[in-house]
Amino acid sequence: MLACQDAIACLRPQLARESLARLLSATSQEIALLWNATAGLHAVALGMDWGPADNVVVGASEFASLLHIWQAAGIELRRVGAGPCATVDEVADAVDSHTRAIVVSHVSYLTGARTDLAALREIANRCGARLVVDASHSLGVVPVDGPLCNVVVSCCYKWLLGTHGVGVFFVNSKRWHQLEPKAVGWNSVIHEADWRQRTSFQLKPTLEKFEGGNLSFMSIYYLENALATLEKIGTSRIESHVLELGRALLDGLNRLGVNLLTPERPADRAGNISIATTHSEQLEARLRERGFLTWGGDGRLRISVHAYNDMADVDRVLEEIEALGLFS
Numbered sequence: 534m535l536a537c538q539d540a541i542a543c544l545r546p547q548l549a550r551e552s553l554a555r556l557l558s559a560t561s562q563e564i565a566l567l568w569n570a571t572a573g574l575h576a577v578a579l580g581m582d583w584g585p586a587d588n589v590v591v592g593a594s595e596f597a598s599l600l601h602i603w604q605a606a607g608i609e610l611r612r613v614g615a616g617p618c619a620t621v622d623e624v625a626d627a628v629d630s631h632t633r634a635i636v637v638s639h640v641s642y643l644t645g646a647r648t649d650l651a652a653l654r655e656i657a658n659r660c661g662a663r664l665v666v667d668a669s670h671s672l673g674v675v676p677v678d679g680p681l682c683n684v685v686v687s688c689c690y691k692w693l694l695g696t697h698g699v700g701v702f703f704v705n706s707k708r709w710h711q712l713e714p715k716a717v718g719w720n721s722v723i724h725e726a727d728w729r730q731r732t733s734f735q736l737k738p739t740l741e742k743f744e745g746g747n748l749s750f751m752s753i754y755y756l757e758n759a760l761a762t763l764e765k766i767g768t769s770r771i772e773s774h775v776l777e778l779g780r781a782l783l784d785g786l787n788r789l790g791v792n793l794l795t796p797e798r799p800a801d802r803a804g805n806i807s808i809a810t811t812h813s814e815q816l817e818a819r820l821r822e823r824g825f826l827t828w829g830g831d832g833r834l835r836i837s838v839h840a841y842n843d844m845a846d847v848d849r850v851l852e853e854i855e856a857l858g859l860f861s
Contacts, residue, residue, distance in 0.1 A: 545757050546748055552760035556672060556768065557679030557703050565702040565740040566748055570669055571598045573686035573702035574636075576743055577665055578606045579715040581633060590627045590662070591636040592619035594643050599636050599667055608633075617644045617794055621652045628660040635662050639677060640670035643831055645795035645805030647675065654681045663709060672701065673763055674839060675772045675803045683708045689752070692804065692839065694759035698752030704740055718745035763840075771840045775804045778838040778847055782806050785851040794833055807833045808854075819857055825850050 550561040557564075567573055588609040591599055594617050603610045613619045613627045618641050628635065635657050640647050650666065657664045663683035671677050672685075673692035679685055685703040689695030704712050713736065714721060721742045722734040736742045763771070776799045783797055783806060794807040809832060810816065817829030827850075828835040836850060 545750065546753050549753050549757040549760060552757065552764055553701055553703070555764065556760075557677055557685060559679045559703055559705070562739040563703055563706050565704075565743040566753060567700045567702045567743065568698065568749070569700035570667060570686040570688045571602070572700060573684065574598060574602045574665070574667075576702065576714060577634070577663075577684055577712070578602050578608070580712045583608060583633070584631070586631045587633045588629075588631055589634045589636055590624055590632055592624075592638075594618060594641070595636070595638060596642050596667065596669075599638065603634075603636075617641070618646045618648075621649055621656070624653065625656050628656060628662060630660060632660050632662045634665050634683075636665045636667075638667045638670060639672075640668075640675070640803045640805060642670055642805075642835075643794070643807065643833065645670075645802050645807045645835070647671070647796075647801050647803050650678055650681045657683075668701075670805055671803050673768075673771075674775055676768055679703060679705060680707070689756050689759075693756065694763065694839075695756035696752050698749035699756055702740065702743060714743045714745075716745060717742075720744050720746050720748075766840055772803075774840060775838055776802070778842055778844065779804065779806055781844060781847045782836065782838065782851070785847065786854070789851070789855055791854075804837050804839055806836045806838070808836070809833050816854070816857060820850070820853060823853050825853060 546566055547561065549566060550564040553564050554561045588611050589603045590611045590613060592614045593612040594614055600610065611627045613623045624635060635653055637648050637653060639650065653664055665684045666682045668677045668685050668687040669691055672687045673694065677685060683705055687701040689699050689701065690697050721736055723737055725731050779802060783793065786793060786808065792809040794809050795805065796802050811832065813829035813832060813834040816834045817827050820827050
């Protein structure tokens with residue numbers, strides 16, 4: 534019975550890696566299942582061979598993890614962007630020959646704006662930097678072009694419909710084959726048949742070498758089931774549906790005269806629509822009382838639509854926002 538349970542425990546993570554690899558146009562050998570997205574960023578910060586003049590370029594309005602990891606490591610952090618989201622030109626102006634990484638969210642947690650990864654790849658190529666992407670607000674709802682990136686990290690409890698306790702860590706072996714873990718556990722190494730031979734170790738050739746020990750199997754079972762559902766629908770269908778709902782939501786919010794932070798062009802957004810308002814926490818609380826789960830804070834209210842939403846949901850939330858009337 535124990536052997537059977539072990540086999541099942543090994544199967545589910547591999548199925549999850551394979552599904553994630555298909556979403557990222559990668560291979561399952563390039564995917565590790567860590568505790569969260571932050572763990573993947575730590576692996577990057579610890580795995581680089583930093584020089585005294587090296588720097589990292591990141592948008593000033595990025596999520597806290599994307600900023601503080603480099604600061605904690607003592608790396609020069611070049612914060613760019615005069616507005617809610619750094620532009621490609623602002624990133625290009627900030628890089629130099631000592632820029633080791635350009636770090637960006639594919640979709641902004643703050644505004645919902647979608648980043649042009651191809652343009653950032655060109656900048657990274659010119660200065661010899663690695664492109665490190667947080668896809669927590671895009672993976673599962675819009676396509677994420679893994680081959681453009683050196684690294685992609687993502688949480689799983691948002692658009693991937695998973696839960697806490699597991700995060701995605703993808704390292705593009707064609708762009709960064711030499712990244713190695715600084716922390717090693719029994720699951721990082723090729724197992725020796727006899728304990729007497731454990732005088733040295735050889736790391737696994739796959740990205741499982743970053744996983745260290747036992748995984749959060751319950752979280753992974755949940756994730757693997759969610760990924761199978763998302764794959765059955767298809768990312769292109771989900772993206773089309775979400776952009777259509779977003780268009781209707783944007784049109785309705787424009788009619789209400791609110792201050793929108795999210796770009797209107799479909800290619801520049803995903804599933805998050807953000808309203809600039811000083812009353813975001815009040816709006817979030819009052820919408821929650823009425824059965825709508827949104828997110829307030831940072832001077833904006835974020836409304837998100839996914840595959841399970843429909844136009845009736847959009848109409849209802851617009852009616853409630855109009856009734857509440859807290860926009861300034």
